Amino acid sequence: MAAGTVLSRLRLALWGLVAVAAFAAGALFLGNLQEAARQGSSLPGAARFGGDFQLVDHNGQAFSSEALKGKPHALFFGFTHCPDICPTTLFEMTKHLEELGSKADALKIFFVTVDPARDTPEHLKKYLSAFDERITGLTGTPDQVAKAVKAYRVFAEKVPTGDGDYTMNHTATVYLFDAKGTLASTLSWQEDEKTRLAKLKRLADRG
Amino acid sequence: MTNRLLAVLAVLVACVATNMPDQVRAGEKAAGIKIEKPWTRVTPPGAKVAAGFMTITNTGNEADRLVSGSVALAKTVEIHEMSMKDGIMRMNEVDAGLEIAPGATVVLKPGGYHLMFMGLTAEPQEGQPVKGKLKFEKAGEVAVEFAVAPLGAKSIGGGDKMTGSHEKDGMDHGNHHMNHGK
Ligand SMILES: [Cu+2]
Numbered sequence: 206m207a208a209g210t211v212l213s214r215l216r217l218a219l220w221g222l223v224a225v226a227a228f229a230a231g232a233l234f235l236g237n238l239q240e241a242a243r244q245g246s247s248l249p250g251a252a253r254f255g256g257d258f259q260l261v262d263h264n265g266q267a268f269s270s271e272a273l274k275g276k277p278h279a280l281f282f283g284f285t286h287c288p289d290i291c292p293t294t295l296f297e298m299t300k301h302l303e304e305l306g307s308k309a310d311a312l313k314i315f316f317v318t319v320d321p322a323r324d325t326p327e328h329l330k331k332y333l334s335a336f337d338e339r340i341t342g343l344t345g346t347p348d349q350v351a352k353a354v355k356a357y358r359v360f361a362e363k364v365p366t367g368d369g370d371y372t373m374n375h376t377a378t379v380y381l382f383d384a385k386g387t388l389a390s391t392l393s394w395q396e397d398e399k400t401r402l403a404k405l406k407r408l409a410d411r412g
Numbered sequence: 413m414t415n416r417l418l419a420v421l422a423v424l425v426a427c428v429a430t431n432m433p434d435q436v437r438a439g440e441k442a443a444g445i446k447i448e449k450p451w452t453r454v455t456p457p458g459a460k461v462a463a464g465f466m467t468i469t470n471t472g473n474e475a476d477r478l479v480s481g482s483v484a485l486a487k488t489v490e491i492h493e494m495s496m497k498d499g500i501m502r503m504n505e506v507d508a509g510l511e512i513a514p515g516a517t518v519v520l521k522p523g524g525y526h527l528m529f530m531g532l533t534a535e536p537q538e539g540q541p542v543k544g545k546l547k548f549e550k551a552g553e554v555a556v557e558f559a560v561a562p563l564g565a566k567s568i569g570g571g572d573k574m575t576g577s578h579e580k581d582g583m584d585h586g587n588h589h590m591n592h593g594k
Contacts (some may be wrong), residue, residue: 210491285458286460288462288492288503288529289503290494290523291458293566295456296564297564300564310508332458332459332568334456335457366505367488367490368487368490370531372503376500377500377501391439401465
């Protein structure tokens with residue numbers, strides 16, 4: 206292995222540590238949040254969750270969080286170099302949207318990349334073509350994405366892989382926001398399908 | 413010069429001859445290792461990675477270890493473990509390889525251990541099995557053929573029965589008899 210590679214890996218690892226520290230608090234918060242969501246109690250700190258962002262959609266158009274106002278929406282973070290949870294979440298979401306039919310037209314669904322370096326708008330567009338067209342891919346400059354990641358208290362860290370490339374650890378929770386922009390609920394990949402569908406249906410009904 | 417070349421050739425031939433893998437089909441045994449249902453699934457268009465799953469049983473009386481693999485449609489293959497905690501998905505390379513104790517069965521499945529196919533050179537197509545090789549410390553090289561399940565499949569053959577508690581079982585990897593030594 207070349208010294209340069211070792212150094213760059215070390216740097217990645219160090220950045221990873223920084224990310225871990227920075228988001229540990231967020232992760233704890235998320236843990237509590239999900240527990241509350243499971244128990245059906247009101248979500249602590251829900252009003253503070255989310256925030257303003259400027260990103261770029263999979264058609265290359267600027268996308269501002271302003272566009273979410275007044276619309277119930279679901280938002281989750283991931284990346285396309287993800288072998289399992291991201292395509293699965295997109296697939297499950299597609300299935301739910303089909304099951305909800307026209308009811309789901311009221312919902313906006315967003316897949317926000319945590320890997321803007323590789324997930325360009327064109328790449329996101331191609332990738333998302335396999336899923337429901339009501340799902341919009343969002344990316345942006347590393348800075349724009351970092352801001353969105355922070356606003357949603359999402360954890361994201363790069364992990365170097367053996368081939369000199371990298372993969373990412375990230376929050377996989379799907380956040381559901383009502384029309385007022387308040388966090389209404391979350392979806393987890395570990396829940397059964399019926400629970401997830403019911404939550405989405407409730408969100409669409411409630412608006 | 414010619415002599416040297418011949419010597420190198422002789423060594424090469426010897427290597428190939430001794431490492432000649434027993435070509436084993438899925439479900440058959442290779443020196444104490446039984447591999448069942450190797451599968452992968454269709455990826456979204458443009459995807460650069462995919463995952464391979466299977467059930468590995470050590471039928472021998474010595475511990476063995478899955479150390480590496482290769483697959484026709486990817487540049488590299490790594491052995492990974494995925495886990496979920498507090499809503500965070502983490503994926504780590506299993507550096508020391510995946511140990512399989514004598515008599516033990518290790519399941520590679522969504523949400524847990526998987527072979528990570530990296531740098532896809534072609535996208536898996538349904539109905540077109542993908543050839544690959546697994547390398548075990550003791551059993552040596554084992555040829556496998558990954559069946560290709562549809563996009564989003566959670567298992568192969570047995571339908572989508574792996575919801576709820578089963579998936580949670582897969583996520584709970586606190587008790588694996590894994591050697592994390594580096
Ligand atoms: Cu992986």
